[in-house]
Amino acid sequence: EPEVTQTPSHQVTQMGQEVILRCVPISNHLYFYWYRQILGQKVEFLVSFYNNEISEKSEIFDDQFSVERPDGSNFTLKIRSTKLEDSAMYFCASSATVPGELFFGEGSRLTVL
């Protein structure tokens, strides 16, 4: 069964460093998403992406964040200058239709020291 895959599973970085989280969505899906979950808190929407552009973003998704689909298979989330409060589990998801079922990856845990 096709799955959304995410790398790395865990990344530790120093405050102020750039981080790129990678996702490979399910191959025939057209809609892509990033969510995050700070430890002990709810899963929060960051951004949705369709047709090579951002379709919606939350207040969390400020200028420090960017997304890209560089090669037709990967979908990346970049944090330019990480802050302590960026420490969280970041989930990638994709869907074939909208509205439709979101298929989530296993998450990338980011720890900012």
Add this chain to the structure above:
Amino acid sequence: AQRVTQPEKLLSVFKGAPVELKCNYSYSGSPELFWYVQYSRQRLQLLLRHISRESIKGFTADLNKGETSFHLKKPFAQEEDSAMYYCALSGHKGYSTLTFGKGTMLLVSP
């Protein structure tokens, strides 16, 4: 603004007991409601959505617009039901952006 409230962080029941995980929402239009589940060491996955009106793994959920609720129910809990359950709302017509509740951990003891 849209909001999803799951009042219980933890629900602990014995095997065979009925289960109800509560979910209330706030949204001015006609929302789509979902239940997602995360079993231990597994990814978030869709359990059911209100528009499909189906029962998955014995779970059902009815959208009550008057009470703005979408409680998840199962008449006889099983140990394998132990997991984190998230209620989610999509209020957008164009996209599947979800607003999640904080989640309820269901523990089913033998």
